[in-house]
Amino acid sequence: MKKSFLPAVVFAFSLVFGGYAQAITPDKPEFRKLADDVYVYIGKVNDANALVVITSQGVVLIDTGNNQPETRNILKNIQAVTKQPIRYIVITQNHGDHIGGTPLFSPPAAVIAHERVAKDWKQWKPHLIKAWRKRFPERTEALKEFHPTDAVMSFTDRMTLHLGGKVIELIYVDDTYNPGDIAVWLPQSGVLHGGFAAYKERHPDIRPDYSHGTTWGMLKQLEAIIPLKPKIVVPAHGPVGDTKDLQAMVDYLAIARQRVRAMMDKGIALEAIRKDFHMNEYKDWDRTAHLPVMAAAIYRELKGEGPEITPSIEKTVKGTITQVREEGRYLTIATDAGQTLALRAAGPTDIEGIPDRSHFKVGMKIEALYEQQKEWNDTLEIKVLP
Amino acid sequence: MKRRIKVILFFAVAFLFLAPQIGAQDLGPGFTKVQDGIYVYAPDQTTTTCSIVVTQEGVVMIDSCNSPLASRNMLAAVKKVTDKPVVFLIDTEVHNDHTWNHYIFSPPAVVINHAGAAEGMKKGLDPKRAETLSKQSPEIAAIVKDYKFIPPHVEYKDRMTLNLGERTFELIYLKNVHSEADTAIWLPKERVLFAASAANVRTMINLRPHVTIPDVLAGYKLMKSLNPEVVIPGHGPPSTTKIFDEYEAFYNLLLKRVGEMAAQGKSLDEIKKELKMPEYVDWAGQDRLGGNIDVAYKSVKK
Numbered sequence: 001m002k003k004s005f006l007p008a009v010v011f012a013f014s015l016v017f018g019g020y021a022q023a024i025t026p027d028k029p030e031f032r033k034l035a036d037d038v039y040v041y042i043g044k045v046n047d048a049n050a051l052v053v054i055t056s057q058g059v060v061l062i063d064t065g066n067n068q069p070e071t072r073n074i075l076k077n078i079q080a081v082t083k084q085p086i087r088y089i090v091i092t093q094n095h096g097d098h099i100g101g102t103p104l105f106s107p108p109a110a111v112i113a114h115e116r117v118a119k120d121w122k123q124w125k126p127h128l129i130k131a132w133r134k135r136f137p138e139r140t141e142a143l144k145e146f147h148p149t150d151a152v153m154s155f156t157d158r159m160t161l162h163l164g165g166k167v168i169e170l171i172y173v174d175d176t177y178n179p180g181d182i183a184v185w186l187p188q189s190g191v192l193h194g195g196f197a198a199y200k201e202r203h204p205d206i207r208p209d210y211s212h213g214t215t216w217g218m219l220k221q222l223e224a225i226i227p228l229k230p231k232i233v234v235p236a237h238g239p240v241g242d243t244k245d246l247q248a249m250v251d252y253l254a255i256a257r258q259r260v261r262a263m264m265d266k267g268i269a270l271e272a273i274r275k276d277f278h279m280n281e282y283k284d285w286d287r288t289a290h291l292p293v294m295a296a297a298i299y300r301e302l303k304g305e306g307p308e309i310t311p312s313i314e315k316t317v318k319g320t321i322t323q324v325r326e327e328g329r330y331l332t333i334a335t336d337a338g339q340t341l342a343l344r345a346a347g348p349t350d351i352e353g354i355p356d357r358s359h360f361k362v363g364m365k366i367e368a369l370y371e372q373q374k375e376w377n378d379t380l381e382i383k384v385l386p
Numbered sequence: 387m388k389r390r391i392k393v394i395l396f397f398a399v400a401f402l403f404l405a406p407q408i409g410a411q412d413l414g415p416g417f418t419k420v421q422d423g424i425y426v427y428a429p430d431q432t433t434t435t436c437s438i439v440v441t442q443e444g445v446v447m448i449d450s451c452n453s454p455l456a457s458r459n460m461l462a463a464v465k466k467v468t469d470k471p472v473v474f475l476i477d478t479e480v481h482n483d484h485t486w487n488h489y490i491f492s493p494p495a496v497v498i499n500h501a502g503a504a505e506g507m508k509k510g511l512d513p514k515r516a517e518t519l520s521k522q523s524p525e526i527a528a529i530v531k532d533y534k535f536i537p538p539h540v541e542y543k544d545r546m547t548l549n550l551g552e553r554t555f556e557l558i559y560l561k562n563v564h565s566e567a568d569t570a571i572w573l574p575k576e577r578v579l580f581a582a583s584a585a586n587v588r589t590m591i592n593l594r595p596h597v598t599i600p601d602v603l604a605g606y607k608l609m610k611s612l613n614p615e616v617v618i619p620g621h622g623p624p625s626t627t628k629i630f631d632e633y634e635a636f637y638n639l640l641l642k643r644v645g646e647m648a649a650q651g652k653s654l655d656e657i658k659k660e661l662k663m664p665e666y667v668d669w670a671g672q673d674r675l676g677g678n679i680d681v682a683y684k685s686v687k688k
C-alpha cells in the first residue's frame with residue numbers, strides 16, 4: 001500500500017486553521033432523542049451536526065455528517081432506531097461537512113436544498129462530480145452515471161413536507177449574499193435546526209468571500225426564527241441550545257458590527273482592524289481564530305462591498321505525505337518537485353484504494369488535483385511553501 | 387477479430403432501428419406523444435388532462451387523471467413505456483378531477499403542489515365520492531376500494547425546481563387563476579409547458595369567486611414569456627400559446643362589455659341577463675358565462 005500511487009482530488013484550503021479555543025462537544029459523537037421520532041446527531045468536537053426525523057413515509061435526514069466515517073455512523077444510528085428507509089436529505093448549508101455524506105443516501109433519497117445550492121451543484125467541474133461518485137466506495141456502482149443534481153428538489157422561498165402526519169418546514173430568509181442556507185422547523189415538537197445562524201457560544205466563521213453569508217444576513221435569519229420560540233435549537237456545529245442562544249447571537253453580532261464600524265469611523269486600516277478586533281465579552285466562546293476573518297468580512301459588509309472574489313487555478317501535485325492532521329483533513333505534502341504544500345482535503349475527496357481521508361498516513365505517496373488561489377487569501381488560506 | 391467487431395456493430399445498429407418505439411397509438415385512444423418520453427392523456431376537448439414524463443430516474447406524472455378508470459389507463463401506459471416507477475406526481479391544481487386519484491400512484495409517488503393545496507383539497511373533498519363512484523360499475527368499485535385521501539407531501543411557496551435524471555421541471559405558482567393552489571410546470575430543455583387550468587381548449591372555464599381576471603391575464607403573460615413550443619392545458623389536448631391568445635381576447639372582450647354596461651348604471655343581474663358573447667358561441671361550457679360575468683364585474687368595480 002505504501003508504494004501505491006493514490007490519485008486524490010483535494011481542495012487546497014487552509015494552511016493555518018488557527019485551532020479552536022476549546023472543544024464544546026465531547027470527543028465522541030452523540031445520537032440523542034430530542035422528541036418523539038426526532039433525533040439529533042451531535043458531531044464530535046464541534047463537527048457538523050445532523051437532525052433526523054422519522055416518519056411512516058421514510059426518514060428525513062437534515063445534513064449528512066462531517067466526513068465519511070461520521071456519515072456511516074449517522075446511518076448506523078438511524079438504522080438502530082427505525083426500519084424506515086432514508087427518503088429525503090435536506091441541506092441546510094452548501095459546505096462539504098454538511099453535504100458530503102449525500103452520496104451515501106441519494107439515489108434513491110431525494111435531496112432538498114435551496115435553489116442557490118442546486119445552481120452551484122449544477123456548475124460543478126467534472127473532477128468534483130467524479131469525487132462525489134467515488135466518495136463512498138460501496139456506492140461507486142450506483143453513482144456511476146449519476147449527477148449530484150439528478151434527484152434534487154430546490155425551492156426559492158419556503159417548502160413544507162407533510163410526511164405521515166409529521167410537518168417539516170424549510171425556511172429560507174432572502175438576502176443578496178445568503179448562499180442558500182436554510183432553517184428547518186418542526187412545529188409539532190418545537191425543534192429547530194437553525195443552521196449556521198444558530199451557533200451556541202461559538203464565534204461564527206463569517207468570511208470575506210461571504211461563503212457563509214454575512215453578519216447582516218445572519219441577523220435577518222435570526223429575526224425570522226426567534227419568533228418561532230423553539231424549545232430546542234440544533235446549530236450547524238456545536239451543542240444544542242434554545243431560543244436564548246439565538247437571542248445571544250443577535251446581541252453578539254450587534255456588538256461585533258458596532259465595534260468594526262467604530263474602528264472604521266476612526267480611520268483605522270483593515271489590517272489593524274483585523275489585528276485589534278476582539279470580542280472580549282465572549283472570551284469563553286469557541287473558535288477565537290475566526291475573529292480576524294470575521295472582522296474583515298464585517299469591514300466589507302459595512303463598506304457595501306460584495307464578496308471577495310479569489311480566482312483559482314486547477315493544479316496537480318505528486319508527492320509524499322509528511323504530516324496528517326485532524327484525521328486527514330489537513331495534509332502537508334513533500335512534492336516530487338521539492339516543495340512543501342499544505343492542503344486541506346475537503347468534502348469532495350476522491351481517494352482510490354483506501355476508504356476515506358482518515359486513512360491518510362505519513363509516507364504515503366499521493367497525487368492530488370487541487371484548486372490554488374491565484375493570490376494569497378486569508379479566507380481560503382493556501383500557498384506553496386518555499 | 388475485426389470481423390467479429392463488425393458483426394457486433396451491425397447488430398447493435400440494427401437493434402437501434404428495429405427496436406420497438408412506443409408511440410401514442412400503442413397506448414390507446416386519447417394519448418398523444420408530445421416528445422420522446424412525454425405522453426399526454428386527454429380523452430377529449432373538456433375532460434381533465436393527465437400526463438407522464440419519463441426520466442432516467444423514474445416517471446414524473448402531472449395530475450392524477452379525471453377518473454379511476456382514466457388513472458388505470460395511465461398506469462397501464464406507464465408500464466408500456468418504461469419499467470421505472472412513478473416517483474413524483476405534480477398537481478397543477480387542487481380539484482378532485484386532478485387530485486382524487488393520487489392513491490393509485492402514491493405510494494410510491496411523492497405528491498407536490500403549492501402551499502395551500504392540502505387545505506384546498508380538504509375543502510373540496512366529497513366524503514361520499516368513493517361510494518358514489520363504486521356504484522357506477524364493478525370495474526370502478528374494484529379500483530376505488532383502495533381509495534385513501536393523499537394530500538401533497540411537498541408544498542412549495544412561489545417557485546420550486548425538481549431535477550430528476552436528465553430533466554428539469556420548474557414549478558411556477560399561478561396566483562388566483564383557478565383553484566386554491568395552481569402550478570404551471572415548465573420543462574425548459576424540452577420547451578414544454580403544463581399550463582394548469584388557467585387556459586383550456588375553447589371552453590369557458592368555471593371561474594371560482596377567488597379568481598381575478600387581472601391575475602389570470604398576468605398568468606398568461608408569464609407563461610407566454612417562457613416561449614413554449616407545446617402547451618398542455620388542464621383540460622383538453624396539447625396545443626400552443628394560441629390558447630393563451632384566445633383566452634386573453636375572450637377575457638378582454640368580456641371585461642370591456644361588462645365595464646361598458648356597468649358604466650351605463652346596469653346592475654350585475656341586468657348585465658348577466660343581457661350580455662352575450664356571440665363570438666364564442668361555439669366554445670364549450672356556455673353555462674359558465676354567468677360565473678365569468680360575476681368575476682369580470684368584480685374586476686371592473688375595483
